[in-house]
Amino acid sequence: MRILVTGGAGFIGSHLCERLLAEGNEVICLDNFFTGSKQNIEKLCDDHRFELIRHDITESILLEVDRIYNLACPASPIHYQYNPVKTIKTSVMGTINMLGLAKRVRARILQASTSEVYGDPQVHPQREEYWGNVNPIGIRSCYDEGKRVAETLMMDYHRQNGVDIRIIRIFNTYGPRMAVNDGRVVSNFIVQALKGEDITVYGEGKQTRSFCYVDDLVDGMIRMMECDGFTGPVNLGNSAETTIVDFARWIIRLTGSSSKVVYKELPADDPKQRQPDISLAQEKLDWRPKVDVETGLKKTIDYFSSLIPKGH
Numbered sequence: 001m002r003i004l005v006t007g008g009a010g011f012i013g014s015h016l017c018e019r020l021l022a023e024g025n026e027v028i029c030l031d032n033f034f035t036g037s038k039q040n041i042e043k044l045c046d047d048h049r050f051e052l053i054r055h056d057i058t059e060s061i062l063l064e065v066d067r068i069y070n071l072a073c074p075a076s077p078i079h080y081q082y083n084p085v086k087t088i089k090t091s092v093m094g095t096i097n098m099l100g101l102a103k104r105v106r107a108r109i110l111q112a113s114t115s116e117v118y119g120d121p122q123v124h125p126q127r128e129e130y131w132g133n134v135n136p137i138g139i140r141s142c143y144d145e146g147k148r149v150a151e152t153l154m155m156d157y158h159r160q161n162g163v164d165i166r167i168i169r170i171f172n173t174y175g176p177r178m179a180v181n182d183g184r185v186v187s188n189f190i191v192q193a194l195k196g197e198d199i200t201v202y203g204e205g206k207q208t209r210s211f212c213y214v215d216d217l218v219d220g221m222i223r224m225m226e227c228d229g230f231t232g233p234v235n236l237g238n239s240a241e242t243t244i245v246d247f248a249r250w251i252i253r254l255t256g257s258s259s260k261v262v263y264k265e266l267p268a269d270d271p272k273q274r275q276p277d278i279s280l281a282q283e284k285l286d287w288r289p290k291v292d293v294e295t296g297l298k299k300t301i302d303y304f305s306s307l308i309p310k311g312h
Contacts, residue, residue: 002026004065006057006098007072009036011177012112012170015214016069016221021047028063032056035074040177057094063101067225068109070098073147075114077140078183084142091146092153099157102164110166110225111154113233115274116144117169125275128169128233139268151233158231166224171237171276175214175296176303185209189248190301193257194308203266205245210275212238213296216289223285230284237276238289254297
């Protein structure tokens, strides 16, 4: 198949491109390199079935493809709050453009949505039918509400125009190729530990997250794309929940670091609990994460160690 991956030079996108090529597909990677990186896809560029287009999905584009994975959007608070208007434009206008393309060429399209659509959830763990608790005017809204609108657009194009859609809600994902400066928990903690700096935990560190290794996520995405007759949304994440402070201690132990944990004030609208109910993914896609956190963390630490000399 000819497969378009928007945001294909990003952390998750580059792993997806690699996997799709390995399965024998032609892959078009589309990225504007706002948060994506050429290094992530460097080794794919030698493959004649791989094509890279520098393009911003807020502008329309016409391509002949069979499948579209729409991943383009900055996904960490530092990046999406840097230019919030651009973030929401990417989710809204970008999704409209990709749905228009899917409609024209009759491609199946998968939207990478997010656990952020649940906001600061009042239901635990989160199931797909939960409508969420999102602040529409907060500092994170450009991302949360942008992704919620993207889901709305997907459903409306499906109902009104018969576009073949898939929606996944991605929970915290980690692994090699995360950006060093993306401000997310895993990369922050590992970089701080490798540099021997204090590890910054916000609030009391009692808030929970569930971390899924990137290979597991990519497997779930492909299964969802190839699952007939099921539009989703479906949660993709690891249901093993851990507190942030325990996670920090875990990373200190695995890196052998002398870092200490320091506590800072909790940012606005930071969710207190985040854990996916993945029973729908198990039932419909026969999917569950296979990589345990310790194994995944070791691989991620190895990656960051290659970028950051110890003690620097």
